[in-house]
Amino acid sequence: MTTSPPSPPCPCGRLGPAKKPLALARCCGHFLDDFAGTPAPDAESLMRSRYTAFVLERADYLLATWHASQRPAQIEFDPGVKWLGLEVRQRRLVDATHAEVEFVARQKSPGSPAVRLHELSRFVKEGEGAGRWYYVDGDQR
Template identity: 80%
Template sequence: MAQMPQPTAAQACPCGRQAGKRPLAYAQCCGRYLDHFDATPAPDAESLMRSRYAAFVAERADYLLATWHASHRPASIDFDPGTKWLGLEVRSHRRLDATHAEVEFVARQKSPGSPAVRLHERSRFVREEGRWYYVDGDIQ
């Protein structure tokens, strides 16, 4: 199974966000954050979490590392060959105060030769100098 390449601007965003009943195009959704990180930070923790999911789909280690808070950021990210991301469901999101938020989500993936798995996490985010960063999360 080959990894999904980065979506084109007009394709539906892998994060699954919709406007009404229509999926948002990658360029209007997570693409603007991934492709223009310096100029266009995600405006809230949910948008950052969705864009990080899209970055996993597209294997964009640069974006994942740049949006990971320095206190928990790994030195590098390795992707498992052939992993296919199957979908994202945001269960809840809440802003705790001006600089802290949590997002609960379920992401589904399938690796070659293995059954599909679900990652259910409550993630913590912090806002510093106008940007949201992923800090860490608890697997549910």
């Protein structure tokens, strides 16, 4: 009997009920792998999945989840960047279609000290039926 290897921990750092990191396949992986069929259920999940997409260099997912009013034409990743972790500081549902998530992400580029990206991100929910969350923009802290 052949078993598939276990999924690695999700880069976003979300913990499961046992306070252990969730596997990528059970966390952000299904959002990244099935964008059309599996939208992130809330702004925090979208933000976490976007962090994971940066770690995995998934420009397709980042562009698809960026609101059309702010979406860049393309995304380029800096070579050799290592993402070191994500901390969600707070999340706030402003109303039924707007939310904010404050987070700190840490990264290190080759030959440089580690840096922290501290941002208050804004999200909007749009679309038919239950809708879909999109990243709009953020303020650096």
